[in-house]
Amino acid sequence: MWKWKKDKGNEFPEQNETVKDVTKSLEQSKDFMVYPLEGGTKCFLSYFETMVEPKVLNEIILPALKQNALHSLEEMKDVIPVEGLAITNDVDLFRQRVMQGHVILQMKEYDKKFLTIPAVIAEHRKVSIPEVEFSVVGPKEAFVESLDTNINLVRKRLTLPQLTVKELNIGKMTKTRVAILYVDGVANQENVNTVMQRLKDIEYDQINDSSYITQMIADNSNSPFPQLLDTERPDRVTGSLVEGKVAILVDGSPHALTCPTTVVEFFSASDDYFLPWHLASGFRLIRLFAVIFSVLSTPLYVAILSYHHEMIPEDLLATIVTSRADIPFPPILEVIILELTIELLREAGARLPTKVGQTIGIVGGIVIGTAAVEAGLTSNVLLIIVALAALASFTTPVYQIGNTIRLLRFPFLLGAQMWGVVGISIVMSFFIAHLIKLQSIGRPFFAPIYPLRFHDLKDAFIRLPFNKQSMRPIQTRPVDSSRFNQKRANEKRDVDE
Amino acid sequence: MNDTKGGFHVPENLMVTSTMAFFLVHSMQVGVGILGFEKYIAEDAGYNAWISILVAGLAIHLLLWMIYRLLQGCGGDLVSVHNFIFGKYLGGLMNLVFSVYFLLLSLTVLRTFVEVIQVWVFPQLNTWLFALVYLLLAYYFIEGGLRVITGMCLLSVILGLPLLLFKFFPLQIGDVNNLYPMIDASVTDILSSAKVSTLSFLGFELLLMFYPFIKDQKASKKWAHFGAFYTTMIYLISALVAFIYYSEEQLQHVTWGTISLWKIVDFPFLQRFEYMGIGLWAYVVLPNICLGLWAASRIPKRMFKIKQKYVLWLYLIILLIASNLIDDRRMIDALNTFTNQAGFYFLLYIPVLYIMMLIMKKVRYRHGN
Numbered sequence: 001m002w003k004w005k006k007d008k009g010n011e012f013p014e015q016n017e018t019v020k021d022v023t024k025s026l027e028q029s030k031d032f033m034v035y036p037l038e039g040g041t042k043c044f045l046s047y048f049e050t051m052v053e054p055k056v057l058n059e060i061i062l063p064a065l066k067q068n069a070l071h072s073l074e075e076m077k078d079v080i081p082v083e084g085l086a087i088t089n090d091v092d093l094f095r096q097r098v099m100q101g102h103v104i105l106q107m108k109e110y111d112k113k114f115l116t117i118p119a120v121i122a123e124h125r126k127v128s129i130p131e132v133e134f135s136v137v138g139p140k141e142a143f144v145e146s147l148d149t150n151i152n153l154v155r156k157r158l159t160l161p162q163l164t165v166k167e168l169n170i171g172k173m174t175k176t177r178v179a180i181l182y183v184d185g186v187a188n189q190e191n192v193n194t195v196m197q198r199l200k201d202i203e204y205d206q207i208n209d210s211s212y213i214t215q216m217i218a219d220n221s222n223s224p225f226p227q228l229l230d231t232e233r234p235d236r237v238t239g240s241l242v243e244g245k246v247a248i249l250v251d252g253s254p255h256a257l258t259c260p261t262t263v264v265e266f267f268s269a270s271d272d273y274f275l276p277w278h279l280a281s282g283f284r285l286i287r288l289f290a291v292i293f294s295v296l297s298t299p300l301y302v303a304i305l306s307y308h309h310e311m312i313p314e315d316l317l318a319t320i321v322t323s324r325a326d327i328p329f330p331p332i333l334e335v336i337i338l339e340l341t342i343e344l345l346r347e348a349g350a351r352l353p354t355k356v357g358q359t360i361g362i363v364g365g366i367v368i369g370t371a372a373v374e375a376g377l378t379s380n381v382l383l384i385i386v387a388l389a390a391l392a393s394f395t396t397p398v399y400q401i402g403n404t405i406r407l408l409r410f411p412f413l414l415g416a417q418m419w420g421v422v423g424i425s426i427v428m429s430f431f432i433a434h435l436i437k438l439q440s441i442g443r444p445f446f447a448p449i450y451p452l453r454f455h456d457l458k459d460a461f462i463r464l465p466f467n468k469q470s471m472r473p474i475q476t477r478p479v480d481s482s483r484f485n486q487k488r489a490n491e492k493r494d495v496d497e
Numbered sequence: 498m499n500d501t502k503g504g505f506h507v508p509e510n511l512m513v514t515s516t517m518a519f520f521l522v523h524s525m526q527v528g529v530g531i532l533g534f535e536k537y538i539a540e541d542a543g544y545n546a547w548i549s550i551l552v553a554g555l556a557i558h559l560l561l562w563m564i565y566r567l568l569q570g571c572g573g574d575l576v577s578v579h580n581f582i583f584g585k586y587l588g589g590l591m592n593l594v595f596s597v598y599f600l601l602l603s604l605t606v607l608r609t610f611v612e613v614i615q616v617w618v619f620p621q622l623n624t625w626l627f628a629l630v631y632l633l634l635a636y637y638f639i640e641g642g643l644r645v646i647t648g649m650c651l652l653s654v655i656l657g658l659p660l661l662l663f664k665f666f667p668l669q670i671g672d673v674n675n676l677y678p679m680i681d682a683s684v685t686d687i688l689s690s691a692k693v694s695t696l697s698f699l700g701f702e703l704l705l706m707f708y709p710f711i712k713d714q715k716a717s718k719k720w721a722h723f724g725a726f727y728t729t730m731i732y733l734i735s736a737l738v739a740f741i742y743y744s745e746e747q748l749q750h751v752t753w754g755t756i757s758l759w760k761i762v763d764f765p766f767l768q769r770f771e772y773m774g775i776g777l778w779a780y781v782v783l784p785n786i787c788l789g790l791w792a793a794s795r796i797p798k799r800m801f802k803i804k805q806k807y808v809l810w811l812y813l814i815i816l817l818i819a820s821n822l823i824d825d826r827r828m829i830d831a832l833n834t835f836t837n838q839a840g841f842y843f844l845l846y847i848p849v850l851y852i853m854m855l856i857m858k859k860v861r862y863r864h865g866n
Contacts, residue, residue, distance in 0.1 A: 421776030450648035
């Protein structure tokens with residue numbers, strides 16, 4: 001569960017340390033610099049060489065100090081043309097600031113009072129094309145690892161004073177910055193509070209990626225289904241924010257999380273909103289069919305060939321029987337071998353560098369496939385089904401749910417082997433029960449199917465045109481649920497007016 | 498909208514919307530009975546039995562109306578109604594009788610469904626293992642509360658819809674002339690057929706238990722009636738299709754009329770649709786068992802303030818053992834007949850309860866003055 005035990009202990013208990021102790025302990029690192037400055041101003045500089053931007057240090061701070069003769073920290077503060085200077089004598093602050101890439105100035109060595117100057121290296125990847133959620137039409141920006149850049153990407157698209165950003169530091173050791181974004185006056189405060197509370201309750205030493213957060217604040221952490229939607233597209237995040245959802249951005253992660261979400265949302269792509277509504281709906285239905293096919297095709301193959309071969313009409317049966325005539329294994333073994341092969345290829349493809357990965361695809365797809373059939377280990381028909389099922393599982397627009405679907409078919413295979421079609425139904429019922437029980441930030445995950453919400457069905461399995469989308473989804477319980485006046489949209493011009 | 502008169506309170510987040518009354522009433526009525534009811538209703542009235550279905554459907558609407566009056570009059574659920582009319586001890590006894598009856602409904606559905614699978618799909622199916630898995634599945638649902646069970650009711654109706662469309666296949670080969678003459682059976686025959694068909698509609702009386710969980714109870718009335726009406730229509734269509742397809746004598750030899758009709762369904766890639774149909778029927782049967790068990794285990798919870806989970810486990814074990822003990826066709830038939838008889842008396846009991854309530858109200862009113 002998301003409730004992490006909150007213990008009061010700290011990883012590094014702070015004793016009554018002085019600036020001297022801190023400096024001494026930092027000096028153990030090779031990249032920590034402390035040296036006295038000679039010239040006009042006499043003072044001590046301390047900073048991490050690897051964290052500080054040389055430009056700021058050499059072109060702004062040092063010239064300012066050398067050209068003027070300054071005798072107090074206050075004077076320095078006035079002279080140095082950098083934003084965010086502070087004078088304090090807080091030892092904790094000393095440690096924190098120096099770690100974050102500030103340059104620290106003291107009048108004497110180990111002086112209690114000091115001036116901090118922000119000079120961190122702004123090193124990050126350029127905003128680039130989305131690779132996981134690519135779309136042919138529509139914006140081609142993707143989040144990067146820097147939190148500030150990511151917030152900027154969202155703010156640029158949503159220039160709204162109500163867009164609120166809250167920030168937290170999570171992780172006892174990493175102190176990762178986590179930002180919560182929502183539109184005040186649209187998002188339900190209850191959702192925001194739930195998210196904030198769960199984030200605050202996290203007690204862990206490191207947050208390396210937003211997926212850590214997904215798993216830690218999920219309502220049911222034992223579920224194979226992701227309960228927060230993971231996206232790398234700023235346009236998708238703004239879309240969600242406008243609908244009243246809450247977004248979570250994590251420093252160091254190019255993926256944003258949005259919640260509350262529903263199971264159908266995982267099958268909607270950003271493309272669905274860029275294409276005309278009928279085309280978009282058509283593609284969405286195809287995707288949904290692909291998912292069902294991907295999960296159920298091989299279990300049905302096992303069920304029908306093991307138990308209900310009467311179900312196949314004679315002509316078709318002949319085809320299947322000929323292709324299976326020399327296979328020494330029962331259907332279930334045949335299917336498991338082939339499914340595992342495909343999973344193996346996929347796993348290998350995901351781990352290997354791109355260029356080698358292509359070779360694996362060819363080796364796996366063509367060489368192994370043909371050889372397996374020729375050697376009489378699997379049937380042609382099954383090879384087609386398994387390959388199609390694998391292909392179909394790639395159609396999911398959100399990568400995370402694709403992983404779920406990959407493994408979902410194995411329990412179904414077990415059910416099919418035990419009790420044929422009835423077994424598949426029973427496994428399906430288990431998943432239905434699980435989905436009905438599941439919640440995303442306290443909101444039902446299986447909506448709008450159950451609880452049945454007719455209003456939200458307009459953007460679930462199909463997407464109706466924008467002039468029918470006058471209401472924001474009920475799922476998020478938005479404070480302001482109206483997008484525009486539906487009545488005005490429905491007014492039609494009469495003939496010749 | 499909360500009804501606290503019955504002495505208990507249902508939290509808002511556990512309630513279901515009024516529309517769900519449709520699915521709750523309907524999905525509990527359609528169980529395994531529909532798979533083979535054609536033979537029984539045609540025993541007396543022959544091909545005129547479709548009139549009997551309409552008569553029975555009307556009776557159901559009347560009973561549903563009475564149940565609503567009862568629940569609105571006494572507040573709360575069946576337990577509150579019994580306490581109001583019979584007082585603590587006699588009322589308590591009646592509650593337990595109902596609990597056993599609901600359990601019996603679940604047992605009948607479970608055992609008959611296992612038999613359907615044994616007859617049609619796996620002759621060697623291990624009753625014990627299958628019942629165990631199915632009951633564990635039911636437990637997983639019931640553990641989530643009525644909200645989750647209602648979800649399954651909704652999905653079972655949706656998943657059952659395509660099965661209705663497949664009635665079209667036997668119609669193509671059937672003979673509509675079978676239905677003529679429209680009326681040739683006597684009124685008594687039709688009525689005795691109606692009595693038999695009433696039994697197919699059993700299950701709506703569970704409304705007595707889940708009523709406090711409905712959000713807008715007044716609005717739910719309409720939906721409950723729609724649910725019952727939809728059930729009547731499905732039975733009517735099923736019966737008519739069976740009558741058009743089978744000859745009157747043939748019908749007497751078909752135990753599972755509807756399943757046999759699925760055999761007619763034929764696609765280029767699929768034939769012998771009954772395997773698929775029975776697979777889909779697992780979804781339709783599931784909410785039946787879940788609702789029955791839920792209601793049965795809720796009654797002791799309401800009476801003795803014990804945890805429903807404990808009662809549920811006890812009932813699950815009883816069902817598991819009982820479904821193993823009943824192991825041949827004769828006993829299953831006897832079980833079905835017994836449940837149907839019991840169900841009929843329970844239906845008769847509802848008007849009695851209603852009249853009792855009216856009398857009690859009058860007496861109390863007078864005493865009050």
